[in-house]
Amino acid sequence: MVETIGIWIAAILTLGIFSFLYKDNPFYKFCESLFVGVSAGYWFATTFWQVMMPKLVDNLAAGRWIYIIGGIFGILMLLRLFPKIGWISRWSLALVVGTTAGLYFTRYLVSNGMVQTENTIMPIFVTGNLPQTIGNLVIVVGTFCGLVYFFFSKEHKGTFGGFAKVGIWFIMVSFGASFGYTVMSRMSLLLGRLDYLFGTWLGLIK
Amino acid sequence: MRKTLPFAIVTGVGFFMLVQYFVPREEFEIIYEWSLDWIIVIGCFAMLLGLWSLTMASIHKVQRKTPGWGYSVIALIGLIFMLIVGLYPGQASLVKGSIFMLFFEYIYIPIQATMFSLLAFYIASAAYRAFRARTILATILLVSALIIMLRLVPLGPLSSVNQWLANFILTVPNMAAKRAFWIGVGLGATATALKIMLGIERTYMGRD
Amino acid sequence: MSFYEQMMNLDRRWVYLIIGIVVVITAIVPFDVPLYVTPEVQSVYDFVESLNSGDILMIGVDYAPEAMAELHPMMYAITRQAFKRDVKLLLCCLHQNGPGMVEQVISQVSKEYNKVNGMDYVYLGYKPYPAITILAMGQNFRIPFPEDYYGTPLDSLTMMRSITNYDNVRAILNISAGSSTEYWINYANGRYNALLAIGVTGVMTSDYYPFLQSRQIFGLIGGMKGAAEYEYLAEKDGYISKKKDQLSAYKSMPIQTTTHVVVILFIVIGNIGYFMSKKKNS
């Protein structure tokens, strides 16, 4: 019983969202508002139980008092609601931004800078394997030109500009490939929804 | 207090985090773990700010009777209802079959999945309107996308040619471009982190 | 306004409508699509074929219900193929919303083949922080997972007695919709030299092709098409069957094909309109 009602509601809401494709309308607006409200409530309640409780309450209950620091900074954050002392909340923001800036300094340098450089270092000449040699050569040249494209302090003119141009060509090829592949994923999503409407709801297809 | 302290905090914890990367010692590791947890806790408290903002915005709309205020009432009802059935029963609310989870399953999930599936239509429309060979760059993007998409279309004897071409695109130029992109992003992110730690970039944190 | 200009400025709702109609029609009147099996899918399939009874295959399942449409078919086909060949499975999940779903799959498929938990397969469960977890498993599965998903200590599971770390599994398959794949490649393969193949969503596929070239992965199943190729191979060898409705990705290939044709036609028509109207104006 609950399931049948649930499926009907779900199906009707699905149609409501699809109606947006035609144009904005009261039905869509209803679904949208309901969606925003329900999702915010869901997000708050689940984060409360799954993050707030284990990270703060359980730790404090277990006598790990150091976690009170997180709690204090959290409460400082809430002082934003009082305009007079709202500036105190910046301490909490500073803690968040500072910590992650320090973390990301090395994280990006290593995972994006050094590891990628290491991976790109490959032998150009592979004896007895012409396709591989050509492939590797193109990769090294392409990476080189791609990097040149991202130079900001040098005008893209002359030979340098030529490299930059080839670089952005490579980048565009890659974007095209991403786009081409994504079409498939997105069509799968639509199939899933139609399956729900015609299968689960109406029982027309199995 | 207002101006200096926040930047002292940013620089202080920033450098600590940088240094701890190189120091394997236990003390550093423990403080590192704590700070990550503190940040999560701060985020949890900040949720209240979000909730407050959403609620007040909706109430304002209702009070002022701005056009479409009725929809704000619906959002508010949805929000308050979910909070009650999600918080009042305790953690039991997260168990499958509870009212909270039923709402999640039959209201949230279907709308979510349908919003997501709109992309199938939008991707087609974007392809139609935007994929025009206006410039060399647009042409390259378009041709490369076409070659990849043609993989899904039976082309008879041409299939293997297209497969070869698609494979070449994916493994050679695609790889070179992504490497360059990622290295660029890595350096840009490192520079941004450094600017923040040095207090050069401080626009994100008020000035009064 | 000329015909071409009108064509150029076609209301996008026509585009939506055409896509919708094409999808519905193909769903009602399905047809068979010839499938070209790509070498990167074939090599994953052949690898599982080459395993002997008793060998251990690890599957890292890192996706949530949102990616089910694309990744579930791979997961089902591979587990069925493995169980039918008496290959043992070691599973773990590094996606927050995935663990329950993985449990559903494995308990269903194990029933089909009368496989016993702890003897023929072990499901380690979920851990956050994929990078750390993958690194730790390279040392010993017991560090991140002292117990399995059901709360049994690993040491009391028969299958786990001979298993310490990646050295004891023949290969790892990572079926994923998220960034954890990068860690599997960089750590499980990069640090611990584990043999690795991946199955990812269509969106991610082009990002991971480069790793084939650098031989960091030995196979790649990309999106619905890759899953369909795998199902096609598995069906040919009798691991799954059409009658039992076990070919969900393959079944959707006609729609994928027609929609792709339509999108390609849109691009072509759009460009014809663009060039014709430009010609006229100049």
Place this chain on the structure above:
Amino acid sequence: MRKITISLLTIFLLTLFVNISFSQEEPLPPSEVKASDTPNDNGHSITVTWKLSPDDGAGKKNVVAYEILRSDNPEGEFEIRGVAPAGESRFDDKGAKEKTDKNYLPGHKNFYYKVRAKADKTFAESEVSNPAFAYGQWYHTGKTTVLIGVILFSAFALYFINLARKGKKLFVRPLAGIEAVDEAIGRATEMGKPILYIIGLGSADMIATIASFTILSRVAKKTAEYQTPILIPCYDSVVMAVAQETVRAAYLEAGRPDSYKEENIFFVTSMQFAYVAGVNGIMLRERPATNFYLGKFYAESLILAETGSVAGSIQISGTDEIAQIPFFIAATDYTLIGEELYAASAYLGKEPVLLGTLKAQDWGKALVIISLILGALAASFNFQFFLNLFRVQL
């Protein structure tokens, strides 16, 4: 006589049988078991090494695995700490650092190890190892390459910042997306419509989000000058708080603190597609003249950009999420690609110090290019030493 023969035969057969069943003798034990602190760690792990049992390897008496045993007393009881497969001669006995953990391994306390070579049913134990204790290190020797990278990069940055402060003009090449910002704000002012600024789905600690704040600050300053309202629907509450601070400061700087309206920077929800639904609504009902999408974006990028284009807005986008850039390119008017997003704040602010770091980034890239070329040559001629320079330990 016959009886004796039978019994002798029985004994003979029995011994034969026993011999057969025990033909799998104990393997020889591993030798030279040494224990020492595991380097580069937090001080709760001891590394054990040994010389393989002579019976380890193909065709010999089948050592299948080694068990590593530990005790705090050489004569005391040893407990199994782990298993290493045959052929392996090293094991890290890694413990937890929390006292409450079952697997706790105290630092600065002596432990003794034994290694057991296991055959199918039997095993042989080695001698007891030397005592060893675990302690934490102050420097991770495997990360020297990273340290050099950090120092080099910071040095470049500081040098160019200094140069810029001294008044040296630094050139930056034009970026179309950036040049469109002014025009886009101007258009909104002319039309008397608001500007919609979307920071994306990233949390406040992501670099793309932070880059977006810095751009927001410049954009907000201009909107303050032009008196054009700016709407910022947020996905994350911390992001909302930071955005409020940023915009307030920008209005103050522009000398228009009274025009700042906090309610224009508001929270929608923290669930991806619900957020998109909400923002779609705003786009169609408020009809902003200009939409900015700058920050971290995922699958929603195209939904937002298409809806914005239906609403007829000028759209400027930028993200470092590579999979979404194609959609932004297709559906928005200008797109900042990857690193361009991070660079944008320097472009808009034109502050010398920020331009200095841009220059440092370029030098970083130059360094990468040089390494690439040298590395490719080194790899072609098999100079392993050079390749190892880039290897980073974790």
